[in-house]
Amino acid sequence: MVKPMLFALAVLPALALPGLAQEKPELTVYTYDSFAAEWGPGPALRTGFEAQCGCTLSFVTADDAISTLRRVQLEGTTTTADVIVGLDTAVAHEARESGLFVDHGVPAEALVLPEPWTDPLFLPFDYGYFAYVYNTTRTPNPPKSFEELIALPDDFKVVIQDPRASTPGLGHVIWIATAYGERAPEIWAGLAPHILTMTRGWSEAYGLFLDGEADMVLSYTTSPAYHAVSEGDDSYAYAEFAEGHLPQIELAGTLASSDQQDLARQFLAYLVSTEGQAVIPETNWMYPVVPLAALDPAFTAQPQPAKVLSVEEAEIAANSRAWIDTALEALR
Known part of the structure; x- marks a missing residue:
C-alpha cells in the first residue's frame, strides 16, 4: 500500500498540501512599449529582480508614457498597476494631482541628476x-x-x-x-x-x-x-x-491602491541600484542616475x-x- 499512497499524494492539487507550494506574489508595472520590449530594459530588470524577490514581475504597456498615465487615470483606484515606470518631469504635476500615488520610500539624495532631487512621490531612474x-x-x-x-x-x-x-x-x-x-x-x-x-x-x-x-x-x-x-x-x-x-528626467511611482506596497518599494530600490542601473544606458539609451564604472565612452564622447x-x-x-x-x- 505504500506506493499507491505516495502516488495519491503526488497527484493531489497543491491546495490540498499546504506548505508544499505557494503562489508567488505578483508585481504589475505599467510602462511604455519600448521599455518592456525585448531590446528594452524591461526583460533584464525582470530577470534580475525576480532572482531576488521570489515574485513575478509583469509589464503592461502603452504607446507612450502619456498614454500610460491616461490609462491609470481612467482606471483610478481599480487599476491593477502597482507601479508606473516612465513618467517624466513634464507630466509629474498631472500625475501628482491625480491623487493616485504614494511616496516611493526610496532614498534618492545620492542620485546623480541635472538638479538635486527632493520629491518623495516620484523616483528618478534615468535622464x-x-x-x-x-x-x-x-x-x-x-x-x-x-x-x-x-x-x-x-x-x-x-x-x-x-x-x-x-x-x-x-x-x-x-x-x-x-x-x-x-x-x-x-x-x-x-x-x-x-x-x-x-x-x-x-x-x-x-x-x-x-x-x-x-x-x-x-x-x-x-x-x-x-x-x-x-x-x-x-x-x-x-x-x-x-x-x-x-x-527630461524619467520617473517611477507607486500606486496608492496597490496591495504590494513593500514589493513595489523593493522594485524601485532595485531600479536605482547599481545592478538595475547597469541595464539602463544600453537598453533605454539614457544617462544613468548612479555612477557606473562600465559606462560606455560613447555616452561621454560628446x-x-x-x-x-x-x-x-x-x-x-x-x-x-x-x-x-x-x-x-x-x-x-
Whole structure:
C-alpha cells in the first residue's frame, strides 16, 4: 500500500498540501512599449529582480508614457498597476494631482541628476536632454541655436513629435517656452517652414530621419551613443544650442491602491541600484542616475550640454496647455 499512497499524494492539487507550494506574489508595472520590449530594459530588470524577490514581475504597456498615465487615470483606484515606470518631469504635476500615488520610500539624495532631487512621490531612474540629432556626414554644419535653424533655407527639414501624445513632443514645447518666454510664438512661426511633419511618437519621427527624409530629428543627447554602441557608427551627434537644453528626467511611482506596497518599494530600490542601473544606458539609451564604472565612452564622447535650462513644475502646470496651443497654431 505504500506506493499507491505516495502516488495519491503526488497527484493531489497543491491546495490540498499546504506548505508544499505557494503562489508567488505578483508585481504589475505599467510602462511604455519600448521599455518592456525585448531590446528594452524591461526583460533584464525582470530577470534580475525576480532572482531576488521570489515574485513575478509583469509589464503592461502603452504607446507612450502619456498614454500610460491616461490609462491609470481612467482606471483610478481599480487599476491593477502597482507601479508606473516612465513618467517624466513634464507630466509629474498631472500625475501628482491625480491623487493616485504614494511616496516611493526610496532614498534618492545620492542620485546623480541635472538638479538635486527632493520629491518623495516620484523616483528618478534615468535622464537625458532634448536635442536635435543629425548625421555629421549629411549635415556637417548644423545650426547652433533655434534662431540659426530658422535662418536656414526652408528646404532644411526637421521632424518633431506631437506634444499631446508624446513626452519628447511635450518636452520640445516646454524647451522653447523656457528658452524664449514671450518670444516663443515667434520661434514657432519661424520653425514652421522647416518642420517636415509632426508624428505621434518618437519611433516614427526617428525612422523618417534615418530614411533621409529630414536633416534633423527631435530626440535626445544620448541618441548618438546608440548608433556608436549598437551599430559602430560614430557619425551621429546632437546639435548643441546656445539657448541651452531642457532635461527630461524619467520617473517611477507607486500606486496608492496597490496591495504590494513593500514589493513595489523593493522594485524601485532595485531600479536605482547599481545592478538595475547597469541595464539602463544600453537598453533605454539614457544617462544613468548612479555612477557606473562600465559606462560606455560613447555616452561621454560628446559632452552633456554646457547650459542646462530649468523650469518649475508649477509653471508647467499653469502654462503647458497654452504652450501647446501656441505650437499647434503656428503649425496649422
